[in-house]
Amino acid sequence: MDVPADDDPFEAQRERASNPMRRLFDEYGRERSGTFAVGVAASVFARVLDLLPPLMLGIAVDAIFLNESEFSLPLVPDRWLPTDPETQFWLVVGIVLFSFLGGAVLHWFRNWGWNRFAQYVQHAIRTDTYDAMQRLNMTFFADKQTGEMMSVLSNDVNRLERFLNDGLNSAFRLGVMVVGIAALLFWMNWQLAIVALLPVPLIALFTYQFVKTIQPKYADVRSTVGQVNSRLENNLGGIQVIKTSNTESYEADRVEEVSGDYFDANWGAIETRIKFFPGLRVLAGLGFALTFTIGGLWVFRGEGPWLFTGTLRPGEFVTFILYSQRFIWPMAQFGQIINMYQRAYASAARVFGLMDEDAGIEERPDAAELVVDDGRVDYDDVTFGYGDETILDGVSFTAEGGDTVALVGPTGAGKSTALKLLLRMYDVDDGAIRVDGQDVRDVTLASLRDTIGYVSQETFLFYGTVRENITYGAFEASDEDVVAAAKAAEAHEFVTNLPDGYDTMVGERGVKLSGGQRQRLAIARAMLRDPDILILDEATSDVDTETEMLIQRSLDRLTADRTTFVIAHRLSTVKDADQIVVLDDGEVVERGSHEDLLATDGLYASLWSVQAGEIDDLPAEFVERATDRGARAETDGATTDQ
Incomplete structure (x- = not known):
């Protein structure tokens, strides 16, 4: 089946990529032109040596064994050659041995050059693509799934490496074979060479049609494999929810559906491919059979059949048949190279399209380092929205240096968004946010984010040890500083009770620890960085009362x-x-x-009454708006903004 373009999350990026394969070589190949040159040169000379044995066989048959011609070698003056048949024979043996031994050495250099070149490009592209991806703003990640992005970083980058190592290598190797053999065929017998080359135009036309047909099919395959990766990543990440909800069968059906889409798309490409290659072999086989028939009659009769003139010696005919077979089959293998090229082109378009994605948050060329004295933060008439939806409208308030400012309100009120603007996860549409009078858009991102510590509700721990997670962002911290931060976060006691203490592995995303333990490690991480400004986003909402008390002491x-x-x-x-x-x-x-807002008897007072269990006397307007918000949440889906 064909996958609609809208199902490809990177369709827009892929369409923007211009000349992706040329960029692949211009931006990455040039830096390793030396290893590339080694691979090319070794490919050329290795194939030249591979052409010697059939040529020497034909010369030996005609000049030494049948004595039907003079012993001569291409490009070698006759006066340099021996006249004795036995010496001539041993010279032929020596040349054949040299071609095999020299070819073996050159093949080693060929493989070294191509592999080294391909591995370097793969490494450089993967790291550059990841770096470009991690610098995109959060809107990009909100629209993409992890599996889809992993598909680009893994599958697409690996496909480029395979093309550079196998496809391009084979293209040069086969190119040398085709050009070299064609030249030798015309040198030996131009009339029979034309016969041997008759299938070439048909093979070229057949290949052109194959390319036109297979290209959109590979785009479908790249799209569906990303969907499969996303579904599997989502399900494995949510395996606990799946088990507790008893939805294994439901998720198995969903995996089967996306896997079926991939199967259909991939099988469509495979069907085209498996029809193409046998067709090429038929054309190649017909050309070989025609060459053998005409050449055989020529030798058998002692004169050229039909319109052919001149003579064809047995040794020449043997060499011609060996070369023509080596010529026709490489022509058929060009289809496989084109097949690999089309796959690589689709992958390169996705990779470079992603690299070219607008980061959204740009650092100004004249950006200065943020200097924090008091830590005063001003929100000045800030307006921001996602697309056509306004999230914040004319928000203004000031946090004096050293003060604690709480942002409260119903779900979806814009609280988290307001603080993400301070971090420049997004940029304001209107207004400004200033730290000690400095607009956050006028300072470097590094200095801004170094100044701000962030502890979220959904604590993320990296796979690694407790120590590595605490020191994340402060990598040079001493063991004493790590322990001090853990003690301040009420984490030291439980860490020392772990099997390996601070060297205990926390598991994927910290699954070996409780929610409260993960939260305290996140607080220790923030304490170790000692930021001037701190953001606490629902830092205690998902823990029990006792753990909340411990965390609250840490936060104080x-x-x-x-x-x-x-x-x-x-x-x-x-x-x-x-x-x-x-x-x-x-x-x-x-x-x-708190006291002033309760006295005002407004929204805050109503929210306080709800949490105090005093819901009977709530204003009707508050209840009505809460109902409307709940209805919108169900319609729009669960919101991530607080």
């Missing part, structure tokens, strides 16, 4: 003497904040201390 230490922003649904955790900013539908609707 972490927030001391630094500007802190706290996002919280559990309002009891932020009632002591210096300032509480209440957001609703992307606008600041209230601002003040």
